[in-house]
Amino acid sequence: MSWQNVLSENGYRVSGPRRYVMQLLESNAQPMTPLEIYQALSESGRPLGIVSVYRALELLAELGLVCMVYNPDGSAGYVAGAGGHHHHIVCQNCHRAIAFAGSEDLSSLIQRVEKETKFHVSDHLLQLYGICPDCQKALADAVEEN
Template sequence: MDWKVILSQKGYRLSEPRKRVIELLETAEVALSPQQIHQNLQQKDCDIGLVSVYRTLDLLTKLELVTLVYDLQHNPGYMLSTTGHHHHIVCQECHKALEFSGSDDIDQLVERVEAETSFQVRDHFLQLFGLCPDCQLNNDTGDQL
């Protein structure tokens, strides 16, 4: 995904906060909270205010360039998004987050919920938690010791 192209196609300038926030998220393997993004940028001598970080994240969310991913305590964080319908799986040990594709993934569940509640389901947010391959290995050696 070329976010620079998407920003300009939608008529948005590549301002310093937008550029720095996206560049940071591009290299992150874990979802980052607005506070973490702010601190991280300050450590890199980038003087962008927290309000500006929030505003930037709002815009990037609206443009679907970033996605909300929740941590283990269900606090919101942000990751760069790819196009298409997808969800995230988050490691409970190292907090690494990966995207996985979804399509008719929860059709059966939606049908059951509609039957039970008489709601018409229009959207969903699904996120899974588990142990990544690296942390599974670490856990195994821990057991043997």
């Protein structure tokens, strides 16, 4: 289902701010902070107030249309969502974020944590870091040249 459909099925208009933010994030593999979104939209001639950017992101995140992803330096940005239960792997070199299906089996880990902490685990936040294929190749080429 397209993001336009998700918005209208939940009773929201496909307003300018929501459309601009979604289109920008869909064209960007790297997570973007609200400030970066604000700046990129101003530069592309679609200026939105920073408050509109935050409001649009809040709604889009609530509907699962955008996800918050953490850069290797710990700063958080948004990427377009992949739908369904999924997680992201982020390249430590170029910061590109790729979604993967969340079909992992965490039950043995969760059981151990519940036993150790006496918590009842209800949710999780999982993200992986690594080096993407393009950066692996670029790094290998750089080593060869030396």
